[in-house]
Amino acid sequence: MTNKIIIENLSLQYSDGAESLRGINMGIRKNAVTVLFGPAGGGKSTLLRCLNRLNDLTDIRASSGRILIDDENILDPKTDVIALRRKVGMVFARPVPLPMSIRENVIYGLELAGEKRKSKLDEAVERSLKLSAIWDEVKDRLNDPAIALSGGQQQRVCLARVIALQPEIILLDEPTSGLDPISTGKVEAALLELKKEYTIILVPHSVQQAARTADYAAFFLQGELIEYDEGKTMFTAPKQKKTEDYIMGRFG
Numbered sequence: 071m072t073n074k075i076i077i078e079n080l081s082l083q084y085s086d087g088a089e090s091l092r093g094i095n096m097g098i099r100k101n102a103v104t105v106l107f108g109p110a111g112g113g114k115s116t117l118l119r120c121l122n123r124l125n126d127l128t129d130i131r132a133s134s135g136r137i138l139i140d141d142e143n144i145l146d147p148k149t150d151v152i153a154l155r156r157k158v159g160m161v162f163a164r165p166v167p168l169p170m171s172i173r174e175n176v177i178y179g180l181e182l183a184g185e186k187r188k189s190k191l192d193e194a195v196e197r198s199l200k201l202s203a204i205w206d207e208v209k210d211r212l213n214d215p216a217i218a219l220s221g222g223q224q225q226r227v228c229l230a231r232v233i234a235l236q237p238e239i240i241l242l243d244e245p246t247s248g249l250d251p252i253s254t255g256k257v258e259a260a261l262l263e264l265k266k267e268y269t270i271i272l273v274p275h276s277v278q279q280a281a282r283t284a285d286y287a288a289f290f291l292q293g294e295l296i297e298y299d300e301g302k303t304m305f306t307a308p309k310q311k312k313t314e315d316y317i318m319g320r321f322g
């Protein structure tokens with residue numbers, strides 16, 4: 071197994087003084103689901119936002135360290151951030167469908183990038199919706215407004231919108247936090263399919279979801295990476311007392 075991403079000594083401090091990442095070192099495997107879990111405020115979202123430079127938009131006092139993706143330090147000022155964000159797609163907690171049809175939602179980014187060929191766009195729509203485990207539910211109504219779908223369906227359409235751009239890495243920040251258990255199951259099933267082709271990094275909405283989905287799991291507490299291991303080891307025999315306490319529900 072190879073590392074798609076290598077995080078080296080990454081620290082980050084927001085302008086208000088909150089230190090949200092402290093000396094993080096981790097390698098993230100290709101074709102696997104890596105879960106970042108732990109209580110609120112641990113730095114999980116901050117780390118995800120570093121991976122596609124979304125933090126460029128926030129007030130940061132200081133940051134240091136490196137993030138290598140395919141051996142290139144993406145924190146380097148010379149990085150082409152647009153290209154990076156295409157390679158590293160992100161799905162957020164609340165689905166934000168655009169006020170247009172299901173089909174148009176999926177191909178929005180591709181069209182922006184200049185793709186005009188209908189055959190290519192149709193292909194992308196079908197492939198992306200299939201990979202997002204929603205094709206069967208929407209294939210007969212692709213021209214209906216995405217906003218009319220249920221929350222769970224909207225979230226999978228948002229995932230399809232990311233996939234249509236053919237990223238290599240997909241970041242998901244609590245993508246099922248507002249969803250019912252059935253929709254949550256469908257998103258989790260989609261991740262199983264997606265990891266065959268992509269590198270997936272998921273911030274789960276619960277320890278249970280972390281345990282169900284993690285090939286690898288990283289436990290974050292107050293900006294520190296406390297423990298990082300294979301999911302099956304982490305959730306059955308954690309090595310650190312803090313990890314065990316959190317998994318057992320003793321705090322959090």
Ligand SMILES: Nc1ncnc2c1ncn2[C@@H]1O[C@H](COP(=O)(O)OP(=O)(O)O)[C@@H](O)[C@H]1O
Binds near residue numbers: 114129
């Ligand atoms: N935009 C921001 N500006 C200032 N502080 C922030 C910002 N985003 C997060 N933080 C702070 O950084 C720490 C880590 O937050 P976050 O990365 O959101 O953690 P998590 O996703 O694990 O809940 C927290 O103390 C939080 O208050």
Ligand SMILES: [Mg+2]
Binds near residue numbers: 115116243273
């Ligand atoms: Mg968060």
